[in-house]
Amino acid sequence: MIFDSYEAYKQASFKPKVCILGSGPAGTTIARKLGAAGIPVAVLEAGSREFSDESQDFYRGTTVGDYYFDLDITRLRFMGGSSNHWAGWCRVLDSQDFEPKAWAPDTGWPISRADIEPYLREVHDILELPDFRPDVPISDDIRWVQLIKSPAVRFGEKFADELDRSKNIAVVLNTYATELAGDGRRVTGARLWSNGQDAGAFTADYFIACTGGLENSRLLLWSNQRSNGGVVPNAAALGHYWMEHPTFQGGNAILANYNEFEVDASNEAFFSPTLAAMERLRILNFGVRLIESPYPNVKRLIADLACTAPDMAEWMSSQLDQRLRCAAQLYVAWEQAPLASNQIELSKTDVDHAGVPRIELHWKKSPLERRTLLEGLRLFGTTMAQKNLGRVRIDDWVSNGGDYPTNEETAGHHHMGGSRMGTDVLKSVVDANCKVHGMDNLYVGGSSVFCTSGQCNPTTTITALACRLGDHLSKVITV
Amino acid sequence: MSYFIKKMSRRKIVQALIALPALSLFRNQSAVPNPNGIDPDEIVEVNGWILKRSDLA
Numbered sequence: 342m343i344f345d346s347y348e349a350y351k352q353a354s355f356k357p358k359v360c361i362l363g364s365g366p367a368g369t370t371i372a373r374k375l376g377a378a379g380i381p382v383a384v385l386e387a388g389s390r391e392f393s394d395e396s397q398d399f400y401r402g403t404t405v406g407d408y409y410f411d412l413d414i415t416r417l418r419f420m421g422g423s424s425n426h427w428a429g430w431c432r433v434l435d436s437q438d439f440e441p442k443a444w445a446p447d448t449g450w451p452i453s454r455a456d457i458e459p460y461l462r463e464v465h466d467i468l469e470l471p472d473f474r475p476d477v478p479i480s481d482d483i484r485w486v487q488l489i490k491s492p493a494v495r496f497g498e499k500f501a502d503e504l505d506r507s508k509n510i511a512v513v514l515n516t517y518a519t520e521l522a523g524d525g526r527r528v529t530g531a532r533l534w535s536n537g538q539d540a541g542a543f544t545a546d547y548f549i550a551c552t553g554g555l556e557n558s559r560l561l562l563w564s565n566q567r568s569n570g571g572v573v574p575n576a577a578a579l580g581h582y583w584m585e586h587p588t589f590q591g592g593n594a595i596l597a598n599y600n601e602f603e604v605d606a607s608n609e610a611f612f613s614p615t616l617a618a619m620e621r622l623r624i625l626n627f628g629v630r631l632i633e634s635p636y637p638n639v640k641r642l643i644a645d646l647a648c649t650a651p652d653m654a655e656w657m658s659s660q661l662d663q664r665l666r667c668a669a670q671l672y673v674a675w676e677q678a679p680l681a682s683n684q685i686e687l688s689k690t691d692v693d694h695a696g697v698p699r700i701e702l703h704w705k706k707s708p709l710e711r712r713t714l715l716e717g718l719r720l721f722g723t724t725m726a727q728k729n730l731g732r733v734r735i736d737d738w739v740s741n742g743g744d745y746p747t748n749e750e751t752a753g754h755h756h757m758g759g760s761r762m763g764t765d766v767l768k769s770v771v772d773a774n775c776k777v778h779g780m781d782n783l784y785v786g787g788s789s790v791f792c793t794s795g796q797c798n799p800t801t802t803i804t805a806l807a808c809r810l811g812d813h814l815s816k817v818i819t820v
Numbered sequence: 821m822s823y824f825i826k827k828m829s830r831r832k833i834v835q836a837l838i839a840l841p842a843l844s845l846f847r848n849q850s851a852v853p854n855p856n857g858i859d860p861d862e863i864v865e866v867n868g869w870i871l872k873r874s875d876l877a
Contacts, residue, residue, distance in 0.1 A: 592868070645867075646869065648867065649866050649867050649869050649871070649875075649876065650869070650871055650875040650876055652875075653871075653875050719865070719870060722870030723863050723870055725870070726863055726870055726871060726872050726875075727861070727863065727872075732869060732870065732871055732875070733869070733870045734867075734868045734869045734870075735865075735868045735870070736868065737868060740868050
């Protein structure tokens with residue numbers, strides 16, 4: 342069932358066992374799992390079926406530190422959530438992303454990649470993916486990895502009919518849960534805002550926050566403040582360890598044979614380090630993305646090469662004469678170190694229309710990440726040269742430690758951390774089953790539970806974790 | 821030999837001649853040891869380029 346207003350929902354006398362906040366990839370996936378298990382679920386979606394400026398305005402906020410996107414642009418507040426502007430790149434976090442790394446503090450998950458692998462078949466169906474091929478080692482240091490471009494499933498569109506037909510799932514649109522109330526052991530209800538006014542309290546036996554990688558922290562911080570610690574009793578890490586995938590063009594490459602890498606439809610290929618290389622260089626994970634260079638850039642690149650290696654430049658020139666695909670721009674996206682100082686706070690001065698404090702995001706890239714970018718490009722360039730696959734030129738701003746460019750991709754719109762998973766209540770918010778520490782009936786879905794970010798786009802892992810949480814709750818909850 | 825040269829366009833011959841000095845750069849063969857003891861496969865970073873020493877002029 343889908344209701345366009347809370348008023349319409351109330352008339353249906355639906356009795357949910359579980360209340361899910363948010364209808365993005367995590368919320369929708371968990372709802373479908375629970376609904377299939379016969380558990381009645383209400384999904385409260387703050388937005389409507391379509392994008393609107395009025396709804397997006399609730400997402401405005403500020404960023405302190407490095408340049409970042411406007412917070413009302415980098416996510417979407419309507420049915421299907423941020424899947425509505427998802428580009429569709431898919432890959433599950435590497436097994437090494439789950440392991441602690443001695444050279445990077447606060448890394449490591451309480452679960453391993455093996456814990457989510459049983460759900461990947463379901464994830465492939467949900468995201469409409471073919472099977473992944475195994476990584477291809479190019480050298481001892483570099484792997485050619487695969488990111489699959491899915492049809493960029495819009496969860497709101499794809500599952501609207503199924504949700505509407507379901508007798509166990511009630512999606513309630515235009516219904517904003519402004520805060521949860523709790524007594525330090527259980528969430529006792531959610532405060533609602535609908536149709537421009539307070540709409541009273543909503544009760545269920547279980548609550549799952551799936552409002553996104555920024556909004557989950559905001560909801561829990563505000564709820565905890567209002568209930569004097571009754572919603573997240575162990576709140577030391579709440580809002581902290583927020584992460585993104587910084588993304589910049591870091592160099593260029595000339596390639597002996599571009600076709601050697603079977604690039605996808607968008608002519609892009611991806612490379613990542615081996616764990617051994619990361620350990621040796623004490624760097625984090627990264628992904629080098631090859632994007633075919635436009636012709637004028639190739640000419641400039643060859644002219645630059647001619648100053649250093651004229652014979653090779655001449656050879657390249659002859660190659661360019663015969664086929665245009667012989668050079669690539671190198672975009673690097675890298676794993677961000679989980680730092681407590683990268684955090685979501687509640688604004689002390691600015692609130693949304695419902696009176697909830699807006700987000701103040703504190704975000705800075707660290708020296709470890711800067712080293713990951715430079716050493717990562719050196720690693721990739723060295724492999725390309727040693728294997729005679731091509732030659733790499735690192736951009737001056739990377740080599741010389743210059744400022745990050747302000748006119749580039751900046752980051753992936755991947756919002757991770759803030760309510761991370763762990764066993765140490767001082768450094769995590771949820772346990773291995775995504776249950777908030779100390780609470781009996783409050784769970785968190787989505788990338789806010791990520792302990793580390795890895796280098797790949799998060800939606801595949803979000804969906805896998807959501808399948809796992811849905812499966813877990815299906816066994817825990819009795820109807 | 822002369823048969824092939826006659827069949828090739830002058831443009832192709834020039835392209836082949838241009839490519840000759842650099843062909844070894846992309847061959848999957850180790851280079852001949854340098855009598856001066858310099859390893860031609862040593863990786864060097866010059867002006868941002870990550871090259872083999874043998875690439876340098």
